[in-house]
Amino acid sequence: MxxxxxxxxxxxxxxxxxxxxxxxxxxxxxxxxxPNGAGKTTTIKMLTTTLKPSAGTMEVDGHDPVLEQHAxxxxxxIVFQDPSLDDDLTAFENMELHGVLYGVPSHxxxxxxxxxxxxxxxxxxxxxxxKQFSGGMKRRLEIARALLHEPKILFLDEPTLGLDxxxxxxxxxxxxxxxxxxxxxxxxxxxxxxxxxxVADKLAVIDxxxxxxxxxxxxxxxxxxxxxxxxxxxxxxxHAIRDEDSKVIDFMRTARKxxxx
Amino acid sequence: xxxxxxxxxxxxxxxxxxxxxIIGSLGQPLMFLLALGFGLxxxxxxxAGGSYLQFIAPGIxxxxxxxxxxxxxxxIIWDRQFGFLKETLVAPVSRFKIILGRILGGATVAxxxxxLVLGICLVVGFRVENIILIPVALxxxxxxxxxxxxxxxxxxxxxEDMQGFQLIMNFLIMPLFFFxxxxxxxxxxxxxxxxIIHLNPLSYGIDGLRGSLTHGFYFGLGSDFFILSVMxxxxxxxxxxxxxxxxx
Numbered sequence: 001m002x003x004x005x006x007x008x009x010x011x012x013x014x015x016x017x018x019x020x021x022x023x024x025x026x027x028x029x030x031x032x033x034x035p036n037g038a039g040k041t042t043t044i045k046m047l048t049t050t051l052k053p054s055a056g057t058m059e060v061d062g063h064d065p066v067l068e069q070h071a072x073x074x075x076x077x078i079v080f081q082d083p084s085l086d087d088d089l090t091a092f093e094n095m096e097l098h099g100v101l102y103g104v105p106s107h108x109x110x111x112x113x114x115x116x117x118x119x120x121x122x123x124x125x126x127x128x129x130x131k132q133f134s135g136g137m138k139r140r141l142e143i144a145r146a147l148l149h150e151p152k153i154l155f156l157d158e159p160t161l162g163l164d165x166x167x168x169x170x171x172x173x174x175x176x177x178x179x180x181x182x183x184x185x186x187x188x189x190x191x192x193x194x195x196x197x198x199v200a201d202k203l204a205v206i207d208x209x210x211x212x213x214x215x216x217x218x219x220x221x222x223x224x225x226x227x228x229x230x231x232x233x234x235x236x237x238x239h240a241i242r243d244e245d246s247k248v249i250d251f252m253r254t255a256r257k258x259x260x261x
Numbered sequence: 262x263x264x265x266x267x268x269x270x271x272x273x274x275x276x277x278x279x280x281x282x283i284i285g286s287l288g289q290p291l292m293f294l295l296a297l298g299f300g301l302x303x304x305x306x307x308x309a310g311g312s313y314l315q316f317i318a319p320g321i322x323x324x325x326x327x328x329x330x331x332x333x334x335x336x337i338i339w340d341r342q343f344g345f346l347k348e349t350l351v352a353p354v355s356r357f358k359i360i361l362g363r364i365l366g367g368a369t370v371a372x373x374x375x376x377l378v379l380g381i382c383l384v385v386g387f388r389v390e391n392i393i394l395i396p397v398a399l400x401x402x403x404x405x406x407x408x409x410x411x412x413x414x415x416x417x418x419x420x421e422d423m424q425g426f427q428l429i430m431n432f433l434i435m436p437l438f439f440f441x442x443x444x445x446x447x448x449x450x451x452x453x454x455x456x457i458i459h460l461n462p463l464s465y466g467i468d469g470l471r472g473s474l475t476h477g478f479y480f481g482l483g484s485d486f487f488i489l490s491v492m493x494x495x496x497x498x499x500x501x502x503x504x505x506x507x508x509x
Contacts, residue, residue: 045509050350051509052508073351073352073353074353080344084344085345086340086348087343100266101267101349102352103263103353
């Protein structure tokens with residue numbers, strides 16, 4: 001479903017993504033792990049057509065994100081790392097807007113909105129303004145929205161960041177369910193290793209823009225002779241704490257911080 | 262076209278939901294109208310003859326549209342900071358349609374704002390001299406709105422945050438207003454000032470509005486309409502080009 005070959009992205013002198021290759025078969029839950037600034041979000045941006053790669057090739061649902069942007073955009077739904085809802089619209093209006101942008105016909109749109117809002121347990125709050133929602137509710141709404149146009153691939157960039165264990169569990173059970181029932185391919189990043197261990201069929205670990213390991217959670221643990229995925233991760237990527245702001249690493253994210261969000 | 266429509270509708274909903282914004286943005290034109298209209302009125306009457314209120318009302322309406330439309334265009338900056346922009350940029354919709362929806366939405370909001378200012382002018386004592394030409398006046402108001410919303414959009418696509426806001430206000434938006442024919446007639450002005458006013462696209466909008474609401478076009482109805490339309494669509498082009506360069 002996703003094929004990446006020698007993908008590279010340079011920001012000036014700095015190489016954020018360095019000859020990365022991997023593939024994600026259809027119906028797989030794929031975890032993309034790495035320390036802060038390793039190149040995860042930059043890779044997702046290139047796969048989802050918002051950033052042009054410096055070199056290498058990609059294929060998403062059989063299409064090239066650089067040349068066939070619209071075909072690729074129709075094939076995936078995305079939950080971004082940062083919020084992306086319109087707070088001044090209601091939950092329903094946010095869904096409706098998405099459905100219209102993606103060209104979902106109106107009767108089907110209504111049906112999907114109802115089904116998905118029920119699925120994430122927000123149907124009885126459909127008329128409320130999003131600014132009144134908690135962080136967890138916004139996250140659930142974003143997941144529902146990402147699924148509205150029935151994408152084949154779901155990108156989740158740290159979907160559970162800052163959420164309580166209840167909500168996290170909830171979200172992962174939705175996503176598993178989705179894969180089991182509709183064979184959706186899921187590409188996610190997270191910093192919660194026990195989550196990745198539990199959910200992912202396949203993992204890739206990226207550090208300093210390079211893939212340092214790839215395999216099943218069990219495989220990574222065996223390879224590093226560790227008991228938990230957290231230990232495996234630290235064995236693979238080292239103990240050094242990454243100082244995002246001192247390098248130009250994930251430069252968009254850093255820039256946003258400087259702007260005082 | 263439904264993508265353009267839904268983005269247009271979004272701007273309108275946001276506008277009608279923020280009453281403080283509607284009322285707040287009427288304050289400035291009201292102040293100009295009362296202070297200048299009545300303050301300079303007697304002097305104007307002696308110097309040029311006629312009512313100054315009748316003269317500046319169209320200029321003040323244009324001012325209301327100008328500020329409202331530019332702010333609407335610059336909402337891109339908020340959308341970028343609050344993340345909603347990403348949602349539109351990964352959708353399978355061309356950037357041109359996205360920007361067209363935004364500009365038309367911002368322009369419609371500004372047009373409504375302009376109509377409200379016209380209402381205030383009428384309350385204060387402004388008289389429309391030729392009622393048949395009101396539709397023409399509305400066309401000019403809409404064109405001014407499109408032009409200014411396109412300018413705001415272009416700015417919003419380039420600026421990443423609100424820090425450049427003062428700069429834009431004082432060195433672009435204010436001059437657009439002050440160096441136009443909004444507040445004073447062109448007769449007897451220094452040559453350089455006249456030239457600048459002739460180069461300012463807003464002048465043609467104000468002239469068209471003034472001509473249709475009161476009497477007498479300075480540049481002529483045809484040239485007002487032609488120059489304003491060409492400039493408006495030219496700026497829409499520039500706005501959408503700059504918008505297409507955004508990477509997130």
